[in-house]
Amino acid sequence: MANGLRGLPDSFLRVLVVFLVLIVAVIVIGGALPTEFKDHSRHVQATIAREAALPIRFAGSTECGTCHDEARLKQIGYHRNLSCETCHGAAKAHTENPVEVKPAAPRKRESCATCHHFDPSRPTGFAQINPVMHFPRQACISCHDPHQAQPPSVPEECSACHAEIARTKAVSPHALLECTECHTVPAEHKVAPRITRASIPTERGFCGKCHDKDTATLQPPKIDINTHGEKYLCWQCHYPHMPEVR
Ligand code: HEC
Ligand code: HEC
Ligand code: HEC
Ligand code: HEC
Ligand code: HEC
Ligand code: HEC
Ligand code: HEC
Numbered sequence: 001m002a003n004g005l006r007g008l009p010d011s012f013l014r015v016l017v018v019f020l021v022l023i024v025a026v027i028v029i030g031g032a033l034p035t036e037f038k039d040h041s042r043h044v045q046a047t048i049a050r051e052a053a054l055p056i057r058f059a060g061s062t063e064c065g066t067c068h069d070e071a072r073l074k075q076i077g078y079h080r081n082l083s084c085e086t087c088h089g090a091a092k093a094h095t096e097n098p099v100e101v102k103p104a105a106p107r108k109r110e111s112c113a114t115c116h117h118f119d120p121s122r123p124t125g126f127a128q129i130n131p132v133m134h135f136p137r138q139a140c141i142s143c144h145d146p147h148q149a150q151p152p153s154v155p156e157e158c159s160a161c162h163a164e165i166a167r168t169k170a171v172s173p174h175a176l177l178e179c180t181e182c183h184t185v186p187a188e189h190k191v192a193p194r195i196t197r198a199s200i201p202t203e204r205g206f207c208g209k210c211h212d213k214d215t216a217t218l219q220p221p222k223i224d225i226n227t228h229g230e231k232y233l234c235w236q237c238h239y240p241h242m243p244e245v246r
């Protein structure tokens with residue numbers, strides 16, 4: 001017989017029976033278990049007791065300020081979001097016995113580089129340096145105060161921060177063009193580059209003012225701006241800092 005109760009297929013009834021047996025089993029076993037097996041509060045209490053018994057190693061970010069002026073300095077600088085113990089290590093023991101227990105101070109270049117060496121996966125705009133190029137063989141703290149970190153002086157040259165672009169342009173057909181020919185750069189950009197932005201050309205006509213066949217400028221090679229690569233911005237095909245043709 002292919003069909004059983006009320007015309008349902010046998011295979012369906014067999015699966016139904018298995019499920020019913022399982023559900024009954026769960027209810028029966030659940031009822032038979034002693035209550036302490038089912039009580040979550042015991043587990044929670046045991047975990048709290050275990051964690052609370054661990055020794056406290058970190059004093060927390062506000063504690064240090066009661067004795068050290070560095071806390072006030074750090075508050076107004078770029079490192080304001082770092083806790084003291086990020087650099088100095090766990091220092092609870094020091095706060096309880098300041099004279100005998102001394103936290104270590106990370107004076108080596110490597111310790112600053114942990115956060116600042118160039119790594120393309122860091123957030124855009126995060127301050128990065130190449131430790132091989134950036135004033136090698138000198139301690140970072142000889143120029144930067146770790147508690148009020150900032151560049152010691154405002155650099156004049158664009159190449160201080162855009163070295164790769166400057167080097168690229170220097171050997172390109174655009175070598176004689178100043179950066180400021182194409183970018184408008186407020187003085188504030190050199191102090192806070194991520195807050196005050198330099199401009200970037202936005203339209204084809206910008207390149208056309210030197211390269212369009214109808215312009216009077218003599219030297220630059222000419223193209224017809226109406227037909228040459230017409231659908232795209234010039235710099236979708238020519239890298240502006242190294243415009244190559246072939
Ligand atoms: C109760 C006051 C007190 C608190 C709180 C305190 N310190 Fe100190 N700290 C001192 C004193 C006093 C010294 C100087 C000890 C000496 O030179 O004999 C010192 C020295 C230091 C030094 C220099 C060690 C050295 O080798 O010269 C560092 C670094 C330091 N503290 C970091 C911290 C950090 C980080 C915290 C917060 C977690 C902190 N301190 C909290 C009192 C305190
Ligand atoms: C970016 C890492 C960094 C952070 C964050 C930091 N420090 Fe330091 N700290 C250093 C370094 C590096 C030195 C060693 C400076 C030196 O030798 O000139 C130092 C030195 C010290 C000294 C000894 C000062 C001296 O002249 O010998 C104290 C005290 C101190 N730090 C306290 C603090 C406190 C308090 C905080 C938090 C408010 C803090 N530091 C945050 C890196 C840091
Ligand atoms: C735990 C990570 C960390 C460590 C270690 C660290 N820094 Fe920083 N640093 C930061 C952060 C975060 C900023 C803030 C970046 C921002 O606001 O754009 C910063 C900012 C700076 C700036 C300002 C950059 C600018 O935009 O002008 C300088 C300079 C600097 N750090 C130097 C140092 C030096 C020197 C050391 C070693 C004593 C050091 N840092 C260690 C995280 C770190
Ligand atoms: C001889 C002094 C000197 C030493 C040593 C030095 N710096 Fe600098 N740092 C500067 C100057 C000057 C600037 C400003 C930009 C420039 O001229 O390159 C700067 C800029 C920076 C910036 C900001 C870069 C940006 O893009 O905004 C960071 C971060 C930095 N330094 C971290 C470090 C770290 C980390 C070390 C150690 C590995 C270090 N510096 C060693 C002088 C120094
Ligand atoms: C103190 C370092 C510094 C100096 C000096 C500097 N810049 Fe920048 N500039 C930066 C940083 C950092 C960024 C990246 C900001 C970001 O990506 O968030 C930037 C971004 C730019 C951008 C891209 C802007 C954008 O919106 O994407 C241009 C264009 C630029 N700079 C041109 C210049 C020119 C031209 C000069 C010289 C007149 C110059 N910069 C000097 C640090 C500097
Ligand atoms: C011929 C005009 C021209 C000159 C000269 C020029 N730039 Fe640019 N720059 C551009 C254009 C156009 C872009 C936009 C490129 C894009 O969006 O792909 C740009 C983009 C940038 C950016 C953004 C990041 C990037 O690579 O796209 C920076 C930073 C920058 N320029 C810095 C400089 C510096 C520093 C100099 C001088 C050494 C300079 N530029 C010279 C036209 C120029
Ligand atoms: C201020 C004038 C000026 C502006 C603006 C300018 N250029 Fe140039 N361009 C030149 C000069 C000068 C040369 C070099 C000619 C030579 O080598 O004899 C050149 C060379 C070139 C070349 C190489 C041509 C060849 O035959 O090798 C290309 C491609 C180019 N520019 C593209 C661009 C693009 C794209 C822009 C816009 C982002 C731009 N230029 C903006 C002046 C300019």
Ligand code: HEC
Pocket residue numbers: 204205207208211212221222223225228229230231232233234235236237238245246
């Ligand atoms: C679709 C890609 C594309 C776009 C967009 C484009 N170009 Fe070109 N450009 C080329 C190619 C490919 C060549 C070399 C072949 C040729 O001469 O047509 C070239 C050649 C040039 C030359 C050299 C001409 C010569 O006689 O030596 C200049 C200058 C130039 N482009 C400027 C520009 C300017 C300015 C713009 C924006 C108005 C622009 N290009 C947009 C692809 C493009």
